Amino acid sequence: MGSSVGVRLAAARLTELLGQPPYRRRWQPHSSVRRGELSRAAVAAVLDAHLVEAGEVGWDHQPRSLENRVGRALNGDRISDATLELFVAAFEMTREHADELRALVRGRPLRDRLVVADQLDGEEPLPPRTVRTLQVAEHHEIGSDRSPRQHVTRQLLEAVEPTDRHHYSFDTPHAAVTVLTGGAPLRAFRVTGTSLCAVEIALTEPLLPGQTAHLEYRTAFAYPGPPAPEFRKRVSSSMRHVALTLRFDPSCLPREVLCARWADIGSTEPVHAVPVQLVGGQASQEVVPDSDCVIGWRWTW
Numbered sequence: 001m002g003s004s005v006g007v008r009l010a011a012a013r014l015t016e017l018l019g020q021p022p023y024r025r026r027w028q029p030h031s032s033v034r035r036g037e038l039s040r041a042a043v044a045a046v047l048d049a050h051l052v053e054a055g056e057v058g059w060d061h062q063p064r065s066l067e068n069r070v071g072r073a074l075n076g077d078r079i080s081d082a083t084l085e086l087f088v089a090a091f092e093m094t095r096e097h098a099d100e101l102r103a104l105v106r107g108r109p110l111r112d113r114l115v116v117a118d119q120l121d122g123e124e125p126l127p128p129r130t131v132r133t134l135q136v137a138e139h140h141e142i143g144s145d146r147s148p149r150q151h152v153t154r155q156l157l158e159a160v161e162p163t164d165r166h167h168y169s170f171d172t173p174h175a176a177v178t179v180l181t182g183g184a185p186l187r188a189f190r191v192t193g194t195s196l197c198a199v200e201i202a203l204t205e206p207l208l209p210g211q212t213a214h215l216e217y218r219t220a221f222a223y224p225g226p227p228a229p230e231f232r233k234r235v236s237s238s239m240r241h242v243a244l245t246l247r248f249d250p251s252c253l254p255r256e257v258l259c260a261r262w263a264d265i266g267s268t269e270p271v272h273a274v275p276v277q278l279v280g281g282q283a284s285q286e287v288v289p290d291s292d293c294v295i296g297w298r299w300t301w
Contacts, residue, residue, distance in 0.1 A: 008222030009176050010104035011076030012149050014087065017101075018043065023091045037251045038144075040070045050090035075145075076222065079105050104176070113178040114185035116197050120173060123190040126198060130163035134212065137243040138233065144249040146226040146301060151219040159207035166215060169198040174222045182215035229254070232296040234265050235289045245284045246297050254299040257283055262294040273298065 017023055018038055030042035041063070047070065048063035072078045073087070084105055088098045103113075135156040143149035157166060166183065169191060177185050183201045191198050203213055235242050248254060257278060260270035276283050276297075283297060 005174060005222050006104050006106070007079050008076035008174070008224075009220055010079055010084075010101050011074055012143065012220055012222060013104060014079075014101060015074050015143065016149065017093070017097055018091070023093070026091055037249075038074075040067055040074065043074075044070045047086055047090045050086070054089075081105075113176055114188055114199055116173045116175045116177065116188045116199065120197065121187045121189045123192050125192045126167055126169065127165075130161050131157040131159050131166055131207070132238055133236075134158050134239065135241045136239065137245075139245045139247065140231050142246070142248045142252070144252045146229070146252060147223040148221040148227070148231075149249070150221065152216070153219075154214070154216045156212055156214055157203075157207075158212045159209050162206070162208055164203050164206040166201045166203060167198050168201060168217065169196045170219065171196055172221065172223065172227070173197050174224065176220045176222075178218045178220070180216040180218060182213055183217075185217075229301065230260070230296060230298040232262060232265060232294050234292075234294050235287070236292045237289050239289050241286070241288055242295075243284070243286045244296070245282060247282045248278065250281050252301075253278065253281060254301055257297055257299040259283070259285060260296060260298045262296075265294050267294070270298065 015038065018027065027039065027042040027046050030045035031037075031039035032041075044066040045063040047066050048057070048061060051057045052059055052061060069083060073083055084101060087093070088101070093101075133155050137154045139152040141149040141151070151170075153168075168177070173188075173190075175197075177188075177199045179185050179201055183203045186200045186202050188197055188199045190196070201215070201217070203215070205213065207213055231244075231246055233242070233244055246257075257276050258270070258273040259276045260273040262270050285295065287295065
């Protein structure tokens with residue numbers, strides 16, 4: 001894995017973890033910004049307190065001297081081993097979280113994660129479909145840098161022929177796919193004649209026609225720059241239920257969000273779009289598709 005991709009992925013995951021309750025409770029008392037927004041000054045104060053307690057700096061050491069170091073880490077510019085271990089120790093991170101961050105920074109895959117940019121296995125067409133999606137729930141998060149941070153997918157699959165595989169495709173190699181339940185990622189490849197990448201997932205149990213399985217996976221993104229301000233999901237009339245959630249980092253909310261529908265995945269402009277209000281930085285939609293279509297959101301900053 002290229003170091004820049006690994007560091008960006010680690011930075012995105014570190015930012016996500018610091019927003020979770022066990023770690024947020026450590027920096028929140030030092031924060032003067034509005035609730036929910038990650039304060040780099042507050043994070044630096046936690047690191048400084050640990051260094052003082054460990055005797056590595058004096059009591060008069062200024063936390064602000066660590067803010068650039070925190071910024072470089074959370075921006076994905078640079079995370080040295082020493083900086084990563086300081087975060088781990090100061091926030092008393094779990095072994096699982098610490099090992100996950102170390103693996104990302106150093107370019108070592110974990111058992112259930114596949115880093116696409118490092119593991120693209122040539123180019124080939126998508127295999128014939130062996131499963132169909134009956135139900136899907138997807139949660140898409142946009143970070144403070146205006147780029148997608150992560151995407152969580154939960155699917156109910158039904159086999160249309162005997163199979164032990166599912167292929168998940170998306171439009172960037174700057175991603176790491178972690179299968180949470182129902183299988184394990186095997187390999188990644190570019191889809192012939194497209195800009196898509198696909199990850200082959202081995203299902204936990206083989207399926208016969210008509211049998212179903214639940215699959216959940218998370219895609220962490222490390223875009224080198226913000227992509228187009230939209231999220232699209234292709235749905236088919238065979239799906240029984242589709243639930244989508246879009247969430248923006250509270251420090252970077254868009255000026256306007258449109259709930260949109262496109263004629264197909266390649267269309268530039270939506271055929272239908274209506275403004276929606278964010279609630280807690282989120283928008284959601286649920287549909288029972290009556291035809292094949294593309295739905296999602298478009299927004300302006």
